Amino acid sequence: MATTATVHQTKWWSGGKSPFNLEYGKVMMWYFLMSDAFTFGAFLISYGSIRFSQNFWPDPNVVFNAFPGAGHANLPLAFVSVMTFILIISSVTMVLAVHAGHKGDKQGVIKWLFWTIIGGLAFLGCQAWEWHHLITGEHAVLIDGQIDIIGQTTRANPWGDLVSNEAAMAALQKTPHETLVNLAHQSNHAVSHEQLVAMTDQQLIKEIKLDELHIRSKGPVAFGGYFYGITGFHGFHVFSGVIINIIMLMMTQKNVFQNRGHYLMIEKAGLYWHFVDLVWVFVFLCFYLI
Amino acid sequence: MQHPAFEEVTIHHHTIDDAAFKKKVRKTTILLSVITVIELAIGLLIYNIHKGENPSELLVLMFKGMVCILTLAKAYYIVSVFMHLGDEIRNMIMTIVVPLLLFIWFIAAFIWDGNSYKNLRNTYDKHFQETTMPAKHHKEEAKPVEKPTGKE
Numbered sequence: 221m222a223t224t225a226t227v228h229q230t231k232w233w234s235g236g237k238s239p240f241n242l243e244y245g246k247v248m249m250w251y252f253l254m255s256d257a258f259t260f261g262a263f264l265i266s267y268g269s270i271r272f273s274q275n276f277w278p279d280p281n282v283v284f285n286a287f288p289g290a291g292h293a294n295l296p297l298a299f300v301s302v303m304t305f306i307l308i309i310s311s312v313t314m315v316l317a318v319h320a321g322h323k324g325d326k327q328g329v330i331k332w333l334f335w336t337i338i339g340g341l342a343f344l345g346c347q348a349w350e351w352h353h354l355i356t357g358e359h360a361v362l363i364d365g366q367i368d369i370i371g372q373t374t375r376a377n378p379w380g381d382l383v384s385n386e387a388a389m390a391a392l393q394k395t396p397h398e399t400l401v402n403l404a405h406q407s408n409h410a411v412s413h414e415q416l417v418a419m420t421d422q423q424l425i426k427e428i429k430l431d432e433l434h435i436r437s438k439g440p441v442a443f444g445g446y447f448y449g450i451t452g453f454h455g456f457h458v459f460s461g462v463i464i465n466i467i468m469l470m471m472t473q474k475n476v477f478q479n480r481g482h483y484l485m486i487e488k489a490g491l492y493w494h495f496v497d498l499v500w501v502f503v504f505l506c507f508y509l510i
Numbered sequence: 511m512q513h514p515a516f517e518e519v520t521i522h523h524h525t526i527d528d529a530a531f532k533k534k535v536r537k538t539t540i541l542l543s544v545i546t547v548i549e550l551a552i553g554l555l556i557y558n559i560h561k562g563e564n565p566s567e568l569l570v571l572m573f574k575g576m577v578c579i580l581t582l583a584k585a586y587y588i589v590s591v592f593m594h595l596g597d598e599i600r601n602m603i604m605t606i607v608v609p610l611l612l613f614i615w616f617i618a619a620f621i622w623d624g625n626s627y628k629n630l631r632n633t634y635d636k637h638f639q640e641t642t643m644p645a646k647h648h649k650e651e652a653k654p655v656e657k658p659t660g661k662e
Contacts, residue, residue, distance in 0.1 A: 232599070240599065240602040240605065241598070241599045242519060242598065242602060243519050254610070261616065265620045265621075268621050269620040269621060269623060269624035272621050272625045272628060273624040273625070273631075274642065275628065275632070275638075275642040275643045276643070276644045279560055281553065281556070296554065296557050297553050301550050305543070305546070308543065312535065315535055319535075381644040381645050440642075494588055494589075495593070497588060498588045498593075501584050502585070504549075504581075505578065505581040509549055509552070509574075510556075510577060
């Protein structure tokens, strides 16, 4: 095909043809993605602006160090790297689905779209686990002179600076009985809950191993809102991408694209899916790496 | 040559053959994976620097800058190869890329503003400074903090 020869002669802006050499739908998808990029950009820049206005920000390696089934093992970045690879691989399968569409290979489109959907669902599952782990986590935090056990929510952040053992000891004296029981239980699983409840506060404080608890002060509250807001907005994009891909899969199976003579709709869905991967690259950078 | 479906599309540009395409996709996938692994390694390196006795702010900042550059490289490959923007004509590439240049000003201005707000609060709101400054900096509290200390 004489592609290169014609490119030089074409006057793109002389009318009668698309100056972008693309069909309407694809140009509009690109413009939508550009505006979406500005939305995500605004969120991430707002996060950066707040982060730079703080004297302290939690170290992501401390916050994101859990792995499903690994208990309390300290595995910084491990789970999020799994999530990142899931998204990269599902992006590759989408490229292959689009390529199969170019060749009019219906079975190829179905096969690769299916794997893309599986990848998207796997990512959403990982994110659900991660959120659940963060929200229901039990972290000993020094708040208002006493120790409290909290998770990561939009109202509280348990990842402040580490508290010295003397300050923690002083705070333990003012900590309510139930919290002491809970802390003692974290330090010593051998003693049953009933036995711990029966102990006095001083006995419980002796049971608590401060070096293992890593008691921290409160971190910046803004962390939770930005983390859940931005990863949630991205997760919503993944979710809608999965829905779009499922619709594309059903339309392919019903020969809609075959009868139309082209699979350009798959290309547009593909653009959206790659954009979701692209945004994750930046979310990964801003929340997990730096 | 006209596109089979759309009159306004005058040139069909996906002319590379199957084998070349597969090779390109494989190469890009490996590249993205390798860059991600390097990013993770740097992330763990930063973690270990933070755990050390005297974390060097400059070193951490340099590694963070490296991760940012690697991320931009990843973004380039995703957009150019996976989204085929690199295969479109120049008009199309420019209409997408040029507006995104606004981000350069956007990022610089807002991060500068956040940093300035921190410095102002540390100077005029001693309560904020005392309650939020990490313990290791407490010794330097005698003199007002004016120098931005980077990201942390």
